[in-house]
Amino acid sequence: MTEKVERDRLPKQNDEIVTENGRKYKLGRALGDGGYGVVFISEFDNCEIAVKTEKFSKSQLKVEIEVLRAAQQMGCKHFCSLIDCGTKGKDFDYLIMTLLGKDLHKMRCELEDKKFSMSTAIRAGIQTIKACEELHRIGFISRDVKPGNFAPGVKQNRQNRIIFMFDFGLSRKYVDQNNNLIPNRKEVGWRGTTRYGSLDAHKRLDLARKDDIESWFYGLVEMTKGTLPWRNVTNRTNVQKAKELARTTTRVQFLFETPPQYDKILTMIDAYTFESTPEYSKIIKLLNEVKEAAAIRDKEAWDWEDESKSTTVNTVSSFSDKQNRASKEKATK
Numbered sequence: 001m002t003e004k005v006e007r008d009r010l011p012k013q014n015d016e017i018v019t020e021n022g023r024k025y026k027l028g029r030a031l032g033d034g035g036y037g038v039v040f041i042s043e044f045d046n047c048e049i050a051v052k053t054e055k056f057s058k059s060q061l062k063v064e065i066e067v068l069r070a071a072q073q074m075g076c077k078h079f080c081s082l083i084d085c086g087t088k089g090k091d092f093d094y095l096i097m098t099l100l101g102k103d104l105h106k107m108r109c110e111l112e113d114k115k116f117s118m119s120t121a122i123r124a125g126i127q128t129i130k131a132c133e134e135l136h137r138i139g140f141i142s143r144d145v146k147p148g149n150f151a152p153g154v155k156q157n158r159q160n161r162i163i164f165m166f167d168f169g170l171s172r173k174y175v176d177q178n179n180n181l182i183p184n185r186k187e188v189g190w191r192g193t194t195r196y197g198s199l200d201a202h203k204r205l206d207l208a209r210k211d212d213i214e215s216w217f218y219g220l221v222e223m224t225k226g227t228l229p230w231r232n233v234t235n236r237t238n239v240q241k242a243k244e245l246a247r248t249t250t251r252v253q254f255l256f257e258t259p260p261q262y263d264k265i266l267t268m269i270d271a272y273t274f275e276s277t278p279e280y281s282k283i284i285k286l287l288n289e290v291k292e293a294a295a296i297r298d299k300e301a302w303d304w305e306d307e308s309k310s311t312t313v314n315t316v317s318s319f320s321d322k323q324n325r326a327s328k329e330k331a332t333k
């Protein structure tokens, strides 16, 4: 009788990961549940760090490692440092990186009125588009830009004023070795998270830098207003329709109580094509105009640092397709 080979076993709290060169990481509590894995807290050199693990056969960590390596080489500001990485047999892959705080989606949902102050929304908007610009500069697109994939760093590392981009499981190179754009592959299928997906993502088209910026814009509006018109719509085609209407019939409601600069930014984004280089500086300039008009200063506390504003409740995130697929798989097991 052949013995059944066990594989795809994720580690648990209190397990130890021993790397190829003998470093040991004792896993603490789980910080988050990803699509096919778990992120744990751990310690290295007396510093708290994060350990992302993914099932061996489903692992997307290779591309994440590529992104973090490239970001490190190019001195990017809005990315975690890659501390270690490896594979444990046929069980799981792991990636060890800088610890971050709670993501912007969780942080917003924990606020009393579920929306950020203009000061936090604008400053988070500027930092998150800068993170997208850095990702694009190193040759990758995210294809899953959303507030849930950005988080501030932690005080321990003096990074609590910086917002980081994380989760590159759906990322892809958009340029080749010679830095030429990879040609449009036209129809390739859905990628990303329904709530923040670009119109071209809904059309299942190949995505480009402009799609990351369109998703970033939906996140900006949500952080500012606390909601998006398609928040409670589950059917993807109806979400697409709502996004299309937000350009025409419902544009005024969509952008109601947002600064007039947001309207200009949306017009700019909608003019982009697959090949366009988004005008990051122009968009940041418009956001800086909002900052100046409202006398917002960089030193101000973030909303989540202000205890009077926070209610700590459990939040339901907007799940990516990877997470949805993984939970369905779990449920059918």
Ligand SMILES: Nc1ncnc2c1ncn2[C@@H]1O[C@H](COP(=O)(O)OP(=O)(O)OP(=O)(O)O)[C@@H](O)[C@H]1O
Pocket: 031, 032, 033, 034, 035, 036, 037, 039, 050, 052, 080, 097, 098, 099, 100, 101, 103, 148, 166, 167, 168, 169, 320, 322, 323
């Ligand atoms: N460096 C980090 N520091 C602290 N927490 C983290 C870190 N990286 C990830 N997390 C937490 O773990 C959760 C899952 O991480 P991540 O989004 O990278 O996993 P994923 O499997 O790619 O998830 P998804 O299915 O959303 O694509 C995050 O929502 C976050 O709460």
